[in-house]
Amino acid sequence: MKNVINQEDVNQVWGAFWQRQAKSDFTSLFTQRLFLEGYPVFKKYIPKVDNLKVLDVGSGSGRYGLQIARDFPQAEVVLSDIVQSSVDFMKNLVQWSSLSNMKVKQEDIFNFSFPDNHFDLIFCDVVIQHLSRDSDAIREMKRILKPGGLMMVSGVNKYNFHSIYKLLIKLSRKKYLYHFERSYSHSDLKDLVIKNDLLLVSEDGFYPAYGVFRLKYISPFFKFLGKLIDFFLKILVSRFFLSREKKKILQIVKMIISKSNILAW
Ligand SMILES: C[S@@+](CC[C@H](N)C(=O)[O-])C[C@H]1O[C@@H](n2cnc3c(N)ncnc32)[C@H](O)[C@@H]1O
Numbered sequence: 082m083k084n085v086i087n088q089e090d091v092n093q094v095w096g097a098f099w100q101r102q103a104k105s106d107f108t109s110l111f112t113q114r115l116f117l118e119g120y121p122v123f124k125k126y127i128p129k130v131d132n133l134k135v136l137d138v139g140s141g142s143g144r145y146g147l148q149i150a151r152d153f154p155q156a157e158v159v160l161s162d163i164v165q166s167s168v169d170f171m172k173n174l175v176q177w178s179s180l181s182n183m184k185v186k187q188e189d190i191f192n193f194s195f196p197d198n199h200f201d202l203i204f205c206d207v208v209i210q211h212l213s214r215d216s217d218a219i220r221e222m223k224r225i226l227k228p229g230g231l232m233m234v235s236g237v238n239k240y241n242f243h244s245i246y247k248l249l250i251k252l253s254r255k256k257y258l259y260h261f262e263r264s265y266s267h268s269d270l271k272d273l274v275i276k277n278d279l280l281l282v283s284e285d286g287f288y289p290a291y292g293v294f295r296l297k298y299i300s301p302f303f304k305f306l307g308k309l310i311d312f313f314l315k316i317l318v319s320r321f322f323l324s325r326e327k328k329k330i331l332q333i334v335k336m337i338i339s340k341s342n343i344l345a346w
Contacts (some may be wrong), residue, residue: 084262086213088191092164094260096209099141103270107177110144118288119206123233126283127202131155136200138190138222138298139163139208143171146204158265161188167214195225203232210236210263211272219277232279239264242310243292249299289314 086104110116129135133156137146143160150158160171171185188194190208203222207217216314220232226232237243244264252255267284274281290311295305 086283088163088189090260091211095141095162096164096166096243098259099164101144103166103170105170107174110142110174111148114294115288115291116144116148117278118194119235120145122285122287123204123206124149124152126231126233126285127153129233130201132157134200135159135202135204136161138188138205140171141167143167143174143185145206147178147180147183147236149204150180151178152284154182156182158183159186160184160340161186163187163189183197185272191221193221193225197224198227199225200325201203201227201230202295203230205232205243206232207235209234209238210265211259211261213261215263216273216276219273219279223277223279231282232268234273236265237291238269238286239269241289242293245296246292246295249296250262 100279123145133153135146135147135149135153135156135158137160138141140146140162143162146158146160158322162171162210165187168185168187169257175183175185186194189212190205190212200345203220203226205218209218212218219232222232222234241264247257247262247264257261270284271293288311291308293303294307296308
């Protein structure tokens with residue numbers, strides 16, 4: 082795995098990925114564990130106000146943006162991605178959903194076509210980890226976020242089983258499916274917030290056993306082990322590790338940030 086990657090490589094990896102997914106059954110997108118575990122965590126932060134303008138950045142399949150559009154029918158949701166195969170995928174998804182409060186646009190996170198101060202909510206799930214200039218991406222999202230708007234950004238947690246999975250892939254000289262992928266510690270994410278003059282309003286996370294499930298390529302036993310770990314960690318976290326510090330260690334995805342001038346809530 083290379084440490085530095087250029088955008089053409091990223092586009093190639095994801096372009097091919099979404100092309101392979103083109104024949105997916107749309108219903109199954111909403112029953113995958115990553116989505117089932119993640120979506121409710123994001124949803125609880127979405128403000129329940131009329132006419133919320135939402136941008137889903139690097140939407141991939143578009144399932145998160147679509148679910149937001151479903152759950153917040155008064156919102157206007159734009160699904161966006163840089164690669165054409167994702168845009169094609171999402172156009173079919175939107176048609177399949179018959180929802181009318183969604184649009185699909187091809188957009189580059191480093192250079193959006195939207196004006197300044199345009200969106201109330203920018204949602205960006207597991208995208209910046211694949212980019213070489215993650216801080217520049219945050220800065221461009223901040224430009225199009227309204228003052229007081231909310232930016233939800235997530236990335237994989239460095240202190241998670243997933244890092245062991247990636248190490249094993251590296252040691253066995255296999256190619257990692259997504260090629261380049263950075264992992265974030267709590268302070269890495271916090272630095273991005275501070276560097277871009279944003280205000281951290283909340284942190285959260287989900288799916289601690291993600292990396293264990295991925296080891297199922299070695300043996301199906303890991304799928305079972307993943308389920309077991311997921312189950313017990315959830316109990317453990319909710320019962321014994323309620324402090325913010327301890328919770329963070331077990332989280333895979335986190336970071337909820339807002340623009341600095343107005344506290345969102
Ligand atoms: C891991 S997928 C995330 C998909 C989706 N957000 C989700 O959570 O299911 C990363 C996505 O980021 C997109 N991406 C990569 N570079 C981008 C860029 N410069 N601008 C916009 N999207 C980009 C890729 O095409 C890919 O669809």
